[in-house]
Amino acid sequence: MTAPDSLTDPESLRTRALDALTTARDRTALLTSCVEDPELTAQHSPLMSPLVWDLAHIGNQEELWLLREVAGREAMRPEIDGLYDAFEHPRAARPSLPLLPPAEARQYAAEVRGRALDVLESAAFQGTRLTEAGFAFGMIAQHEQQHDETMLITHQLRKGPAALTAPDPAPAPLFTGPAEVLVPEGPFVMGTSTEPWALDNERPAHRRMVPAFFIDTTPVTNAAYQAFIEDGGYGDRRWWTPEGWDHIRAHDIEAPLFWRREGGQWLRRRFGVTEVVPPDEPVLHVCWYEADAYARWAGRRLPTEEEWEKAARHDPAADRSTRYPWGDADPTPEHANLGQRHLRPAPAGSYPAGASPLGVRQLIGDVWEWTSSDLLPYPGFVAFPYREYSEVFFGPEYKVLRGGSFAVDPVACRGTFRNWDYPIRRQIFSGFRTARDAALGGS
Known part of the structure; x- marks a missing residue:
């Protein structure tokens, strides 16, 4: 710590x-x-x-x-x-x-x-x-x-043979825990005023009231996403926003970036190597429109930014917000897949030591997670030390991503850290998890 x-x-x-x-x-x-x-x-x-x-x-x-x-x-x-x-x-x-x-x-x-x-x-x-x-x-x-x-x-x-290598994450048993976790209704402290190296868009700390909701215990996997593809998800306009539908049609998008179908199976290119898409890894290289469409197809939605942060930081027993899902201790290899020590996500359900008090896993590391929220300033926001870090990006053009990926170093990743990008971006190490209102009943 x-x-x-x-x-x-x-x-x-x-x-x-x-x-x-x-x-x-x-x-x-x-x-x-x-x-x-x-x-x-x-x-x-x-x-x-x-x-x-x-x-x-x-x-x-x-x-x-x-x-x-x-x-x-x-x-x-x-x-x-x-x-x-x-x-x-x-x-x-x-x-x-x-x-x-x-x-x-x-x-x-x-x-x-x-x-x-x-x-x-x-x-x-x-x-x-x-x-x-x-x-x-x-x-x-x-x-x-x-x-x-x-x-x-x-x-x-880049094209051509692999230039980088790294060991794979440790194998993990197939996750058999609950598919989702209930996050009870109530306030929590979002953002920070005490983390010394937090950037301006993470500040200041403020209380948010969040209605009860369910959130996926792990990020959505390749196998789950393939089910969306096989069910014709990319060809069914019902699941897409108008902008998303126009985008995938205009660019002939039918699967995550770097995927291709060959011989009845899905392959992907990863750092110069072609391999079978691993079914139990979190899906990677999907844009916001794809994540949103999958969530609609599954009868769910993307979590809001405040829902994601409450799931990642709120300790209900102590009624306080922690630096990370597991508490205030700095990340270790037992907590999360960070720092480019692996060049791929770990299997869904990995790193039980990094779970939140409610049991949500892999909120930090592995894949950046799209949220439904636009990038907006917190109440009392002050640009520091220059406007171009955050302030010029505030608005509906950018969607917020949370949690970091395997490519992120711990110094640039914490429970309050905010990332953002255009909803069309897929080259980034982005995935997602879904949520639903608690009032909607069982899943």
């Missing part, structure tokens, strides 16, 4: 920040060293940046916040700021920019890191909101890990 003094003691904060930054950089190095330079500079999908852009962008953001803002130092290479501004150039246009070549991008990121560690060594972790409790260092570690997940998505999209 995170000791209380680690949130205030300078040496504990220094160690925590150093560990987070080092873990992120080790992963970045692996993701950008496992392929040759032409693969780093190529754009493998118009949805994604060249890997070399992510590498230099990571260094540029670290320089901006840790060296310029925190330490007050002059810009190292101000002429490249515009090249690596994510809002100035859309991803599809980035290959045409005069980007730093791989060797130069690595050198720049390494030089920034060396200077940032000097700043960390003498940091006082007080004085401003940016430096309090090491927030800026935590923000940068989270930023890098988010790009590590983005780069892993790029690896999944």
Whole structure:
């Protein structure tokens, strides 16, 4: 468990920040060293940046916040700021920019890191909101890990043989527990005002009243999703929103991304390897429209964001919200599938040590879970430290995802963490679970 003094003691904060930054950089190095330079500079999908852009962008953001803002130092290479501004150039246009070549991008990121560690060594972790409790260092570690997940998505999209390998999750017995769990009616505290490295959209903590509802004990599996396909789900307009129906028709979508049918069975491509779709894994690479259609077909619905967070954080016995479903302790390999230590979801029902007090499993890790909610600010929201992290995305265009995936590091994943994307996105490591109103009777 995170000791209380680690949130205030300078040496504990220094160690925590150093560990987070080092873990992120080790992963970045692996993701950008496992392929040759032409693969780093190529754009493998118009949805994604060249890997070399992510590498230099990571260094540029670290320089901006840790060296310029925190330490007050002059810009190292101000002429490249515009090249690596994510809002100035859309991803599809980035290959045409005069980007730093791989060797130069690595050198720049390494030089920034060396200077940032000097700043960390003498940091006082007080004085401003940016430096309090090491927030800026935590923000940068989270930023890098988010790009590590983005780069892993790029690896999944790239053609050719596998460049990454990892052991599979441990086999798990077929889950035979209840299909759903009742979450009783009542208030709970949503969001946080105390998690030191929480980002602005997670704040502030506030009470929400949530009617009773049932939620799936595990994420929806490939086998369950195949039943939807076999029942003609993609061809039945009843299950789709008008926008969703138009989208799947326009793009000839008939199954999750990377799936194909061959010889009477479903196959998928996963990081350069073709394999039979495993029936007991959570379904992956589905967009919001697909998740919503499946839920309607099953006579259910997607959970709201507040329902998801209550299921993941509320301890009814103690009547309080915890950091994670299992309590306040930091994640371990026994709790959840995180950190890219595996390159696939674990079987549904895995990680009983990570279950919530009500018995809901795999709320953290494995797959990002679509909710029915639009990305909106919490009451009392204040943008910090810049509007472009969250505020510019608020509105009905984006749907909220919760829980993290196998590609997410623990530093960028907690019970309050909010992710979001367009409802058409499928390249992300997204799945879902369903819910229903308690008043609807038995399932």
